[in-house]
Amino acid sequence: xxxxxxxxxxxxxxxxxxxxxxxxxxxxxxxxxxxxxxxxxxxxxxxxxxxxxxxxxxxxxxxxxxxxxxxxxxxxxxxxxxxxxxxxxxxxxxxxxxxxxxxxxxxxxxxxxxxxxxxxxxxxxxxxxxxxxxxxxxxxxxxxxxxxxxxxxxxxxxxxxxxxxxxxxxxxxxxxxxxxxxxxxxxxxxxxxxxxxxxxxxxxxxxxxxxxxxxxxxxxxxxxxxxxxxxxxxxxxxxxxxxxxxxxxxxxxxxxxxxxxxxxxxxxxxxxxxxxxxxxxxxxxxxxxxxxxxxxxxxxxxxxxxxxxxxxxxxxxxxxxxxxxxxxxxxxxxxxxxxxxxxxxxxxxxxxxxxxxxxxxxxxxxxxxxxxxxxxxxxxxxxxxxxxxxxxxxxxxxxxxxxxxxxxxxxxxxxxxxxxxxxxxxxxxxxxxxxxxxxxxxxxxxxxxxxxxxxxxxxxxxxxxxxxxxxxxxxxxxxxxxxxxxxxxxxxxxxxxxxxxxxx
Numbered sequence: 471x472x473x474x475x476x477x478x479x480x481x482x483x484x485x486x487x488x489x490x491x492x493x494x495x496x497x498x499x500x501x502x503x504x505x506x507x508x509x510x511x512x513x514x515x516x517x518x519x520x521x522x523x524x525x526x527x528x529x530x531x532x533x534x535x536x537x538x539x540x541x542x543x544x545x546x547x548x549x550x551x552x553x554x555x556x557x558x559x560x561x562x563x564x565x566x567x568x569x570x571x572x573x574x575x576x577x578x579x580x581x582x583x584x585x586x587x588x589x590x591x592x593x594x595x596x597x598x599x600x601x602x603x604x605x606x607x608x609x610x611x612x613x614x615x616x617x618x619x620x621x622x623x624x625x626x627x628x629x630x631x632x633x634x635x636x637x638x639x640x641x642x643x644x645x646x647x648x649x650x651x652x653x654x655x656x657x658x659x660x661x662x663x664x665x666x667x668x669x670x671x672x673x674x675x676x677x678x679x680x681x682x683x684x685x686x687x688x689x690x691x692x693x694x695x696x697x698x699x700x701x702x703x704x705x706x707x708x709x710x711x712x713x714x715x716x717x718x719x720x721x722x723x724x725x726x727x728x729x730x731x732x733x734x735x736x737x738x739x740x741x742x743x744x745x746x747x748x749x750x751x752x753x754x755x756x757x758x759x760x761x762x763x764x765x766x767x768x769x770x771x772x773x774x775x776x777x778x779x780x781x782x783x784x785x786x787x788x789x790x791x792x793x794x795x796x797x798x799x800x801x802x803x804x805x806x807x808x809x810x811x812x813x814x815x816x817x818x819x820x821x822x823x824x825x826x827x828x829x830x831x832x833x834x835x836x837x838x839x840x841x842x843x844x845x846x847x848x849x850x851x852x853x854x855x856x857x858x859x860x861x862x863x864x865x866x867x868x869x870x871x872x873x874x875x876x877x878x879x880x881x882x883x884x885x886x887x888x889x890x891x892x893x894x895x896x897x898x899x900x901x902x903x904x905x906x907x908x909x910x911x912x913x914x915x916x917x918x919x920x921x922x923x924x925x926x927x928x929x930x931x932x933x934x935x936x937x938x939x940x941x942x943x944x945x946x947x948x949x950x951x952x953x954x955x956x957x958x959x960x961x962x963x964x965x966x967x968x969x970x971x972x973x974x
Contacts, residue, residue, distance in 0.1 A: 517532075518945050520731070522734075523734045524735050525736045526648075526652050526653075526736075528949045530649070531945045531949040532725040533644045533726070535945060536726035570603075571602075571603055572601070573602070577596050577600055579595060581593060596802075598800055599799070603798075603799040605797040608792065608794035610791070611790070611792075612791075613788060613789040613790070614783060614784075618783055618784070621779055624776055625777075628772050628773050629769075631769050632766050641935065642934070642935065643929075645929070646925055651721040651724055653914075653921050654714070655721045655735055656737050656914070657714065659737055660737060660914060661710075661910060664907055668707060668900070669711075672700050672704050672900060675700055675897070675900065699901070703900055706908070710911055743865070743920070744920070746858070747962035750854075752964065753858075753927070753930075754854065756931045756964060757850050758847055758850065760931070761930075762932065764850060767839060771839040778832035778835075780832075792814075793811040794811070796808055854927070854930040856930075857927045860926065861927055863923075864919045865920055868913070868916040868917050872913050875912070878906040878909040878910075879909075882905070885903075886899065933959065933964055934955075936952065937951055
């Protein structure tokens with residue numbers, strides 16, 4: 471019998487242990503497929519459809535409103551606001567409510583014993599029912615805890631403002647990325663058709679040359695050299711096409727369009743050259759005042775200062791107020807309902823020992839935040855001057871490439887005339903058109919770099935591309951606000967107050 475009991479106990483223990491074992495099942499493919507369909511639907515839902523050719527500022531507006539990284543920053547800002555609301559509740563008094571039933575299997579009885587004689591001086595007696603109902607409502611408020619919670623709530627508020635500054639930086643980055651991708655996509659739209667047309671002509675010429683070689687017409691070495699030159703031209707055209715073919719895909723990704731969407735850009739035939747009409751001294755001051763990274767460090771410094779105040783507060787004794795209401799159904803009680811209250815001073819003496827070290831740490835944190843901000847200020851100014859130098863260099867490169875493109879255009883015009891007069895071979899004409907196409911490509915890509923470098927100056931200065939408030943969150947309204955702000959910058963007006971875009 472004893473052996474059977476042991477076996478039963480061992481078996482029961484093994485069953486309990488096996489029941490506590492945790493196993494993880496792989497996710498079924500159908501679940502992943504459903505998740506993929508849901509994500510594809512949610513990524514592009516509720517977006518305004520494209521209407522007509524896409525302008526630069528419309529592309530920027532769609533990126534600001536629909537870009538997934540921008541949406542993430544909006545969600546982080548909303549989370550920070552909720553965390554601030556939650557931190558505010560820490561300043562309230564602690565209030566606890568308890569109610570329940572208490573019972574025991576025998577009577578709670580006691581007796582007394584004489585200290586002098588060691589004999590029982592009172593027969594066993596009780597003053598408590600075996601079963602009773604109890605309820606308590608107690609409130610405790612510590613003034614010291616309130617002060618610490620208040621400072622913590624202020625720190626949480628600064629954390630929310632830091633999230634807003636990071637969102638400003640994301641919007642600036644998105645706008646710059648769209649600017650760069652848009653002008654490269656414009657170059658692609660201008661040149662891809664010319665590249666495809668020239669590749670067709672090269673293929674036809676290669677076919678004609680191969681036919682003549684098969685029929686043994688002309689010098690074989692000259693024919694092979696002609697074919698080699700055509701193949702080399704094809705290779706160069708393919709490289710140019712590959713450099714341009716992904717530009718629209720990159721732009722569509724930035725503005726959160728479904729990949730594969732037919733995208734037409736509002737391209738022009740002219741190349742307006744931007745002009746910087748703002749003094750560098752004004753841009754320096756604006757950069758040191760408005761750059762999101764520096765403003766974030768300002769908030770970090772304030773958070774570090776608050777840590778010092780919290781460490782000093784913990785040196786003080788805490789004044790605690792308490793009050794409560796109670797109920798007990800015990801029939802032996804004269805008063806089964808009562809209230810109590812009290813005031814007491816609490817002081818953790820070990821805080822007196824540890825607080826100086828905590829204060830030193832907090833002050834060191836303030837010094838580090840200040841040093842970090844100063845180092846970042848130097849980096850911000852360097853970025854501003856680098857952006858200005860890049861703009862000047864991009865302007866010179868564009869002007870040079872534009873002159874070369876104009877000369878190559880004149881050359882290919884002369885080559886066409888000679889080809890039509892039968893004074894020039896087709897290969898020479900194709901090579902001339904290829905040179906012209908490459909010159910046009912260099913010109914358009916250098917113009918894209920010029921526009922990007924121009925916008926980078928204002929981004930390095932921390933200027934917000936959007937005003938504080940928008941009349942509407944429609945794409946066209948956002949695009950108009952972007953265009954208006956850039957027009958003001960182009961005119962030399964950067965005095966518009968820095969603000970955060972309120973786009974949902």
